[in-house]
Amino acid sequence: MRQDLRMESVRDVRLLPKAHLHLHFTGSMRSDTLLELADKYGVHLPEALSSGEPPKLRATDERGWFRFQRLYDIARSCLRAPEDIQRLVREAAEEDVRDGSGWLEIQVDPTSYAPRLGGLIPALEIILDAVETASKETGLGMRVLVAANRMKHPLDARTLARLAVRYADRGVVGFGLSNDERRGLARDFDRAFEIAREGGLLAAPHGGELSGPSSVRDCLDDLRAARVGHGVRAAEDPRLMRKLAERGVTCEVCPSSNVALGVYEKPGDVPLRTLWDAGVPIALGADDPLLFGSRLAAQYELVREHHGFTDAELAELARQSVRGSAAPEPVRAGLLRGIDDWLAG
Structure with missing residues (x-):
């Protein structure tokens, strides 16, 4: 049976048009770029970041999550100037185009970059300018999802939500909540998400990866999420899955990171x-x-290889990514036609 599925699945998933809805800013960086920036600024990288191989991680306990966050913070410390931001965004767009993405919503907490870029507003403007430029240069539809940090005070999240709404006409399409979902209660951030929704932004908090189904339920009930970052642990609760399906809430599943x-x-x-x-x-x-x-195409390959998804099913996954996006209707229509063409071809 598996052999039959493999014989049917012959189309190149890199040519399958798709939308990419779960990509973190610093985490999108190329390894070679990190090495060059670290050398430029004299930042010592631990072997886990300098070896060229993915680090060995396990974040299901607090020590493991701390190590993951520390590596992320070290990498982020190498982004210090507008030209670094421009390079990261351009390269992220190039990688997505190579993987068949026609729409990318990159997620960023601008407060993390503000100290080196002149403040919160300049940091977000530099990021948005870089996204606009990269989109024009690569042809990739590209927007920003501003994410609050659940390790910080909910008032900080409200400030970010107001800022995100202010820049909705400059490329911000959504508002998220990231970091260790085992910390803090989703309802503590309900006002920030209310501000974002009232400003026309899509609500897309993280939940249901490191924590179980209850964290997904909190995203739905307390934050009125239109999408859930990860959400994969919802599979442990049939009633919750029915709610997600009935409401059409997209789960941004990231198999490799899981x-x-x-x-x-x-x-x-x-x-x-x-x-x-x-x-x-x-x-x-x-x-x-x-x-x-x-990167993105590898997730589709993983689903094909380890879960036996046929090309028709992979095409439907791509359609679901497009439908769950904040892409304007002409972009959606074009991507959906491209998916049909890929499957027909």
Whole structure:
């Protein structure tokens, strides 16, 4: 049976048009770029970041998450000037285009870059300018999702939400909530998400990766999420899956990071089929390629290889990513036509 599926699955997934809805800013960096920037600024990189191989990670306990966050922070410290931001964004766009993405929503907490870029507003403007330029240069539809940090005070999240709404006409399309979902209560951030929704932004908090189904439920009930970052642990609760399916809430599933962080032992353990069979919309994402070692097309290859998804099913996954995006209707229509052409070809 598996051999038959492989014979049917002959189309190149890099040519499959798709949307990329879960990619973190620093985590999108190329390894070679990190090495060059570290050398430029005299930043000592630990072997986990300098070896050229994905680091060995496991974040299911606090020590493991601290190590993951420390590596991320070291990499972020190498982004110090506008030209560094421009390079990162341009290269992220180039990688996505290479993987068949026609629409990218890159996620960033501008407060993390503000100290080196002249403040919160200049940091966001530099990021948005870089996104606009990269989009024009590569032809990739590209927007920004501003994310608050759940490790910080909810008042900080409200400030970010107001800022995100202010720049909705400059390329901000959504508002998120990232970092360790085991910390803080989703309802503490309900006012920030209310501000974002009232400003026309899509609500896309993280939930259901390091924590179980209850964190996904909190995203739905307390933050009125239109999408859930990860959400894969919803597979443990049939009633919750029905709610996601009925509401059409897209889960941004990132299989490689699920395995790298120890949420599941191996790719075949990620419950993609369970979510799929329950009718939960899925958008595959790469999360942090710098740390997890694979980008968008590799997620589709993983689903084909380890979950037996046919090309018709992969095409439907791509459609779900497009439908779950904030892309304008002409972009959506073009991508959906391209998906049909890929499958017909």
